[in-house]
Structure formats: C-alpha cells, structure tokens
Amino acid sequence: MVDVRSRSPAGPQDRGAERESNVQMLPILDVKNVTKRFAFNNETVTALAEANLRIEKGEFVCLIGPSGCGKSTLLRMVAGFETASEGELLMWAKPVQGPGPDRGMVFQDYGLFPWLTVAKNIGFGPAARGRPTKEVRETQKRFVEMVGLTRFADAFPHQLSGGMKQRVAIARVLANDAEVVLMDEPFGALDAMTRERLQAELLEIWERQKLTVLFVTHAIEEAIILADRVVVMSPGPGRIVADERIDIPRPRDPTSPEFNALRRRLSSLLAGHH
Amino acid sequence: MTQQPALRGPLLAAAFPLLALVAWHFTTSGRAYSLIPPPYEVGLELWDLAFGGIYDDAFSETLVTHALASMSRAYGGFGLAALVALPLGMLIGRIEIIRAMLDPTLQLLRPVPVTAWLPLAMIVFGLGPRSAFFLVFLGAFYPILINTIFGVRSVEPRLFEAAAMLGVSPSATFAKVVLPASLPSIFTGLRLGLGLSWVVIVVGEMTGVQTGLGAIIMEARQLSRTDIVICGMAVIGVLGFASDKLIMLIGQWLLRWSPQHG
Numbered sequence: 001m002v003d004v005r006s007r008s009p010a011g012p013q014d015r016g017a018e019r020e021s022n023v024q025m026l027p028i029l030d031v032k033n034v035t036k037r038f039a040f041n042n043e044t045v046t047a048l049a050e051a052n053l054r055i056e057k058g059e060f061v062c063l064i065g066p067s068g069c070g071k072s073t074l075l076r077m078v079a080g081f082e083t084a085s086e087g088e089l090l091m092w093a094k095p096v097q098g099p100g101p102d103r104g105m106v107f108q109d110y111g112l113f114p115w116l117t118v119a120k121n122i123g124f125g126p127a128a129r130g131r132p133t134k135e136v137r138e139t140q141k142r143f144v145e146m147v148g149l150t151r152f153a154d155a156f157p158h159q160l161s162g163g164m165k166q167r168v169a170i171a172r173v174l175a176n177d178a179e180v181v182l183m184d185e186p187f188g189a190l191d192a193m194t195r196e197r198l199q200a201e202l203l204e205i206w207e208r209q210k211l212t213v214l215f216v217t218h219a220i221e222e223a224i225i226l227a228d229r230v231v232v233m234s235p236g237p238g239r240i241v242a243d244e245r246i247d248i249p250r251p252r253d254p255t256s257p258e259f260n261a262l263r264r265r266l267s268s269l270l271a272g273h274h
Numbered sequence: 275m276t277q278q279p280a281l282r283g284p285l286l287a288a289a290f291p292l293l294a295l296v297a298w299h300f301t302t303s304g305r306a307y308s309l310i311p312p313p314y315e316v317g318l319e320l321w322d323l324a325f326g327g328i329y330d331d332a333f334s335e336t337l338v339t340h341a342l343a344s345m346s347r348a349y350g351g352f353g354l355a356a357l358v359a360l361p362l363g364m365l366i367g368r369i370e371i372i373r374a375m376l377d378p379t380l381q382l383l384r385p386v387p388v389t390a391w392l393p394l395a396m397i398v399f400g401l402g403p404r405s406a407f408f409l410v411f412l413g414a415f416y417p418i419l420i421n422t423i424f425g426v427r428s429v430e431p432r433l434f435e436a437a438a439m440l441g442v443s444p445s446a447t448f449a450k451v452v453l454p455a456s457l458p459s460i461f462t463g464l465r466l467g468l469g470l471s472w473v474v475i476v477v478g479e480m481t482g483v484q485t486g487l488g489a490i491i492m493e494a495r496q497l498s499r500t501d502i503v504i505c506g507m508a509v510i511g512v513l514g515f516a517s518d519k520l521i522m523l524i525g526q527w528l529l530r531w532s533p534q535h536g
Contacts, residue, residue, distance in 0.1 A: 079435075079439060080438075080439075081435055081438075081439075098438070099435070099438040099439040100439070100441065101439070101440060101441035103439065104439060104440075105435070105436075105439045107432060107435075107436070109432060111432040111433060111435065111436035112436075113433065113436070113451075113454070113455075114455075114531055114532065115454040115455070115457065115531045115532070116531070117531075124437075124440055125440035125441055128437070128440060128441055128442045128446065128450060129441045156530070156531040157531075158531070158532070158533040172440065173439075173440070176440055176441065
C-alpha cells in the first residue's frame with residue numbers, strides 16, 4: 001500500500017478506491033491452470049483441462065454443464081477430495097491441501113451420519129474439532145433453528161424427507177464455520193416444490209451469513225435463479241467456455257424477459273454455439 | 275371379532291403349541307409302554323427338577339445348578355470370542371497387510387464344523403468343561419469375525435468424505451465413522467454368535483461333563499428318564515429364546531437410528 005501511494009500522485013478518494021480494489025484483488029478461491037487427468041482402463045482421460053477461475057468472497061457462483069464437463073471434478077478438487085494433475089488451487093492464496101472445515105461440502109446424496117440425530121449431525125463438526133460441549137450444544141440449537149428443524153432435532157436421518165435431510169447437510173457445514181460452501185447438485189434429487197423452497201432459503205442464508213458459494217448444477221434455470229456468476233463448462237475434455245455475470249435483482253422472476261434472454265444465451269453456450 | 279388387537283398375536287401364537295400339547299396328551303396318556311411320557315408327568319418332573327419335593331431323587335432341585343453351569347460356559351465362551359473376534363475383525367477389515375496375512379488362513383479353517391473340533395478339543399483340553407468352553411468360543415468366533423470384517427469394510431465412502439470436510443482427522447475417523455457405521459453388521463454377528471454358543475454348549479456338555487443342561491439330558495437318556503430329557507430340552511429352548519430376546523432388545527435400542535433395526 002505504501003508503495004502504491006508513494007508512486008501514485010492520486011488524491012485521497014482515489015487512494016481509498018485503490019485500497020478497496022486491492023483488498024478485493026485477493027480472491028477467496030483461485031483456480032490456476034488446473035488440469036485433472038484420470039487413468040481409466042489403461043487410458044488417460046482428461047476430466048478438466050487448464051481451468052482458470054477466481055472467486056471473490058461473498059460471491060455465489062454456479063458451475064453448469066453437461067455430464068463429463070468436469071464441473072464435479074473441479075468442485076471435488078476445491079474440496080480437497082482430489083488433487084490437481086497440473087496447476088494449483090488456492091484459498092486465500094494458500095494451496096488447498098486435503099479437505100478442511102473452511103470448505104464445507106453439501107452432497108446430492110446428503111452424506112448425513114445415519115446414527116446421529118439431526119442436532120448431533122449439525123454439531124458433528126464442532127464436536128469433532130474439540131469444541132466444549134456447552135458451545136457445541138448452543139451451536140446445534142442455533143443452526144437447527146436456522147433451518148427450521150426444531151421439531152425434528154431428535155429425529156434420525158432416515159425419518160426425514162429429502163428436503164429436510166438437505167437442510168441438515170447445509171446446517172452442518174454452516175455450524176462448522178465453513179467460509180466457502182461447495183454444493184454438488186444439492187437439490188437434484190428433490191421434487192420441484194421443495195427445490196424452489198430450498199433455493200430461496202439458501203439465498204437468504206447466503207445473504208445473511210455472507211457466504212461464498214460454489215454450486216454445481218446442470219439446470220440452467222436453477223443457475224440463473226441463484227448465481228452472481230454462471231460458469232459454463234463443456235465436455236471432452238472438460239473446460240470452462242464462458243463466465244456470465246447475472247445482474248438481475250433478486251428474487252428473480254423466471255418468467256421475465258431478462259430471465260428468458262439469459263436462459264436462451266446460456267442454452268446456446270451449452271449447446272456449443274459460442 | 276370382539277377380541278382386542280393386542281391379544282390377537284399371543285392367542286394365535288399359543289394356538290399351535292396348545293394343539294400339539296393336546297395331541298401329545300392323547301397319544302401318550304394311559305399307555306403302559308409308551309416311549310414318551312405324557313405331558314403332565316413331564317410337568318411334574320420339571321417342578322421336581324426345579325424345586326424338589328415330589329420324587330426326591332438324584333435329579334431333584336438340580337435344575338438351577340445345571341442351567342447356571344451351561345449359561346456361564348455359553349456366555350463365557352461367547353464373551354471371550356467377542357473379545358478376540360471384534361478387534362481382530364476390525365484389524366483385518368481396515369488394514370490391508372493384516373488382511374493379506376490372516377484372511378486366507380481363517381477362510382480355510384472356517385468350513386471345519388465346530389463339532390469336528392470336538393475330538394481334538396477333548397485330546398488337548400481333556401474330558402470336561404474346558405473342551406465345552408473351547409467349542410463355544412470357536413462356534414461364536416466365526417460369525418462375529420466375519421460380520422465385523424464385513425461391517426468395517428462396507429462403510430459408505432461418502433461418510434469418510436463428509437467426516438473429512440467437517441474436520442475429522444484421519445486418526446479419529448475410525449472411532450467417529452467406521453465404528454458406528456459398522457455397528458449393525460457387528461451386532462448381527464454378535465446375535466448369530468450368541469445363538470450358536472447356545473447350540474454348541476449343549477453338544478459340548480454331552481461328553482464327560484458332570485454339570486450342565488447337555489450333561490443332564492445325556493445322563494437321563496442313559497437312565498431311560500425320558501421325562502428329564504424332555505424337561506432339559508424345554509429349558510434349553512426357553513433360555514435360548516430369552517437370551518436371543520435380550521440381545522435383540524439391546525440391539526433395537528443401540529440401533530434405533532437404523533431403518534432395518536430400530
């Protein structure tokens with residue numbers, strides 16, 4: 001900062017702007033030239049080729065594309081479940097090394113612990129990380145309330161509907177202070193009504209908790225309803241083909257002309273006419 | 275039609291044994307040379323076996339001693355089998371090198387029936403309760419081992435990912451994920467093992483053991499006391515049933531989270 005000021009003859013306001021933009025320069029997630037190759041039946045398959053993606057803190061980014069485009073692979077590398085064959089993945093400029101509580105993952109198949117109640121599933125992370133029992137219990141209560149499952153706090157996962165299970169899965173990463181929430185087609189297995197409700201709830205939580213969300217989906221409409229940015233990917237080998245900013249104010253009306261224009265544009269990008 | 279639904283089950287369940295009892299009574303009662311004594315004679319003998327005061331022979335008031343002897347051997351052998359098979363199964367299931375070392379041998383020994391071990395056990399441990407104890411151990415060992423291995427190996431991979439991203443260290447994963455996830459399978463093994471212990475103890479007690487339910491029915495057979503043979507069988511059945519019910523109740527409570535059990 002001092003260097004910038006001494007070199008630049010700009011006034012106080014400009015300096016402020018420059019400082020702000022400098023702070024924003026450091027992205028929460030930085031995917032740099034990442035390539036992922038798998039060995040498959042004596043052949044090497046490139047799942048993702050030279051992907052570059054910068055995500056600012058607080059952004060809601062959707063990754064969209066057909067199966068085989070590498071969107072889930074990219075997400076799983078950010079989560080630390082898989083390593084990049086080439087390139088690097090940085091969180092706050094530090095390389096991602098394995099899974100960690102700063103990057104919470106929400107799976108399509110929930111991944112809840114069936115032997116724990118709703119409350120204990122939500123308190124699992126803090127308890128596993130050795131937080132004091134009293135604090136864990138308070139965290140459980142707060143996040144059970146946040147996702148509206150107070151009546152089901154003592155229920156086991158097999159007694160819940162799909163929508164409720166996914167609420168638990170979201171609450172358990174938030175209760176664990178996840179800064180980035182990674183979501184792998186989280187609403188793909190839910191019925192349309194539940195999906196819409198959960199989308200609205202997710203947006204509300206995202207706004208209130210100032211989360212950063214990286215959300216994988218194959219549904220164009222879902223991406224437009226949720227995202228600040230839609231990253232379009234295509235298969236064979238998987239790569240990023242477009243990065244669209246969505247400026248429609250929320251809540252977004254899927255029947256509005258702007259929404260439809262975007263839907264058409266993303267459709268054609270997905271179909272490869274770009 | 276006016277019966278209470280709560281009584282329907284027990285009544286239906288009781289109908290068949292009652293019919294069998296009646297049939298038993300009419301086929302055996304009043305015949306001088308019947309091989310099988312009629313039910314009321316068996317009932318009297320059971321009372322005498324338990325409390326005495328009717329025949330006052332060598333068998334009177336011995337039931338509790340025999341039952342306790344059998345139970346202590348069955349539960350003791352079962353407990354020892356669980357103590358060895360549970361940790362061994364977890365090691366074989368989770369650690370590749372131990373599996374490679376031990377699994378083939380254990381699989382090779384598994385088809386040898388417990389009863390085929392009896393002569394060898396008698397040679398090594400001598401005639402007596404120690405052979406019976408060893409047989410129970412062996413009988414319970416394999417079901418517990420096999421199901422523990424299966425349980426710890428078939429944990430859903432997703433749960434490891436979920437635990438890792440929530441901050442569970444690799445060293446804590448076993449206690450936090452593997453153990454609870456494999457509990458249904460481990461429990462199945464324990465239940466099978468306990469059932470088998472009860473079967474095997476009776477066989478084990480039939481040769482050269484002084485006390486125990488297996489011993490008393492073999493001895494009674496030699497003395498042609500068919501009433502005592504039947505009493506012994508009935509007590510074995512009731513105790514085995516009660517022991518299975520007990521472990522089921524424990525399991526239902528422990529596994530109340532599991533849709534297959536709770």
